Amino acid sequence: VSKNGAARRSCRRHAARAREGMCLTAMLLLGLAHAGTSAARGLTRAHAPRLAFARAALSLSTVQQPSVLQQPVPSLDAKLVGESPEIVAESLRRRRAPAEQLAALATIGELQRRYAALAFEISSTLGVRKALSPKIGLLLKEGKETEVAALKEQVAAASERAKLLEDELATVEAARAALLDALPNLLDPRVPDGASDADNELVLQWEPEGGCKPTTGVWHDEIATQLGGLDSEGAAKLIGARFAVLRGPVARLERALANYFLDLHTSEHGYTEVAVPVIVGRAALEGTGQLPKFEEDLFRLAGEVNGRDAFLIPTAEVPLTNLYAGEVLNEAQLPLAFVALTPCFRAEAGSYGRDTRGLIRQHQFAKVELVRICAADQSDAEHERLTQHAENCLRALKLPYRKLRLCAGDIGFSARHCYDLEVWLPGQGAWREISSCSNCGDFQARRMSLRYRPSATPAADGAAKSKKGSGPKPVLCHTLNGSGLAVGRTLVAVLENYLQPDGSVTVPDVLRPYMGGLETIAPPASV
Numbered sequence: 001v002s003k004n005g006a007a008r009r010s011c012r013r014h015a016a017r018a019r020e021g022m023c024l025t026a027m028l029l030l031g032l033a034h035a036g037t038s039a040a041r042g043l044t045r046a047h048a049p050r051l052a053f054a055r056a057a058l059s060l061s062t063v064q065q066p067s068v069l070q071q072p073v074p075s076l077d078a079k080l081v082g083e084s085p086e087i088v089a090e091s092l093r094r095r096r097a098p099a100e101q102l103a104a105l106a107t108i109g110e111l112q113r114r115y116a117a118l119a120f121e122i123s124s125t126l127g128v129r130k131a132l133s134p135k136i137g138l139l140l141k142e143g144k145e146t147e148v149a150a151l152k153e154q155v156a157a158a159s160e161r162a163k164l165l166e167d168e169l170a171t172v173e174a175a176r177a178a179l180l181d182a183l184p185n186l187l188d189p190r191v192p193d194g195a196s197d198a199d200n201e202l203v204l205q206w207e208p209e210g211g212c213k214p215t216t217g218v219w220h221d222e223i224a225t226q227l228g229g230l231d232s233e234g235a236a237k238l239i240g241a242r243f244a245v246l247r248g249p250v251a252r253l254e255r256a257l258a259n260y261f262l263d264l265h266t267s268e269h270g271y272t273e274v275a276v277p278v279i280v281g282r283a284a285l286e287g288t289g290q291l292p293k294f295e296e297d298l299f300r301l302a303g304e305v306n307g308r309d310a311f312l313i314p315t316a317e318v319p320l321t322n323l324y325a326g327e328v329l330n331e332a333q334l335p336l337a338f339v340a341l342t343p344c345f346r347a348e349a350g351s352y353g354r355d356t357r358g359l360i361r362q363h364q365f366a367k368v369e370l371v372r373i374c375a376a377d378q379s380d381a382e383h384e385r386l387t388q389h390a391e392n393c394l395r396a397l398k399l400p401y402r403k404l405r406l407c408a409g410d411i412g413f414s415a416r417h418c419y420d421l422e423v424w425l426p427g428q429g430a431w432r433e434i435s436s437c438s439n440c441g442d443f444q445a446r447r448m449s450l451r452y453r454p455s456a457t458p459a460a461d462g463a464a465k466s467k468k469g470s471g472p473k474p475v476l477c478h479t480l481n482g483s484g485l486a487v488g489r490t491l492v493a494v495l496e497n498y499l500q501p502d503g504s505v506t507v508p509d510v511l512r513p514y515m516g517g518l519e520t521i522a523p524p525a526s527v
Helices: 003-018 025-033 043-048 078-083 085-094 100-142 147-183 219-224 232-238 250-268 283-290 318-323 376-394 443-448 487-497 509-515
Strands: 201-206 278-279 310-312 328-329 336-344 364-372 399-403 419-423 428-437 451-452 476-484
Touching: 078 085, 078 100, 078 147, 078 476, 085 100, 100 147, 201 376, 219 487, 250 336, 250 364, 250 376, 250 476, 250 487, 278 283, 278 318, 283 318, 283 443, 318 336, 318 364, 318 443, 318 476, 364 376, 364 487, 376 399, 376 419, 376 428, 376 476, 399 428, 419 487, 428 487, 443 476, 476 487
Parallel strands: 328 451
Antiparallel strands: 201 399, 278 310, 336 364, 364 476, 399 419, 419 428, 428 476
16 A cells, blocks of 8 residues: 555545544455554544544444455464564564564574584484495395494494484574574564554444443442442452452343353354363463463463463463364364353563553453464454454444554564454543454464365365375464453443443343343442
């Protein structure tokens, strides 16, 4: 997309019409444009109360998906770093990566070249041993003991040399892997430039017709306390800050949200519900990218479980994505779509002093997670699909929200392209993240060795063949994940947006069957 003045002025005109609700399609297309053309950049959380809302009131059935063209993103591996380090360096610079990560590229390149040289020398050395072994057998038959002894010495020397080289190879491989595992995913070309969340790109804003309006109001903790549903003192007695005890109808409302999300995703969106462990080993967290970089944000168990380092999951993305780690799937099995409701546990090590009030940032919270595993050429379309599934939850609840494309300085470690959905919270007078929907490409699949074998079709004739000639060679899957939704934050949004002047909270229509038909949660008479 051109960055000249005319293009910018044109984009501004389209963005203005979209914000006024005149052209949602134009806004969707604008959101797919390259970073430099966004007229909506700079809409920050601090300015949220003054933001104009898009007045498009679309039903779930009329939401149109934009056409999706798969964006080329290279695989981040040692070969790419060794042969094309500038591609990786440019992505790191856009992410505002620290100097040590950029410096590591040269080291990875050197280790990659050393690895290749060692592998060649090992092969040559083993070839010598292989070539000499048959000669020894022939000489033995001929009774030439002296020559046999000499050849055996050569074989022993070759074996010893090969062993030393293999030990060095293992050391080089470990050093290379440690540096490579610390590098974040390469960025999709559509990711806008920027240093922080203030530079994220607005894709759309949505407000329901006849539903909640974007007004300022009362904090959710005050509302829940007046309803007799939040026991902050009880939580503090049990464990301290950043935990909550919910009671009565408020606790039931949280459960209703979770159950509604699960039913929507399984019955309407085609996901398979999965119940997974909330404790995983180190390898699973390395596979999805939480380790080694973010260990301080995790809760690690004091003792091993089944001989492994064990951690409480920060998100169901970890066990769901790792279900097929180390396996080769058939393309006909794809896409796989999983949904899980789990408690999630985060130490929030870098959040000291932030969001200390209420239920916004907790050490333990419930979340419905969506994970999709697909073929390499389908991940962009699957990303749009998964994001729309999360948006459908917000639209069904008639909660105002906006959709942002995260900039290079704000996007997550494992993601190459990411949308954040932010719901309007009247109590704060601000937008707050309620779902982050990421396309990780083959980044996680490479770390956990998750592959699929392309179908043997005419279109695959040009694909690399396996050594056994049994069909196309396996390639890495692409993985995607997103919240559908964060249950605790959705509870916050419902309490604040559905608050009535008398202190009661109206139960959203779609949740009433899960609340026994209850239409309103009223403060108890004694409160």
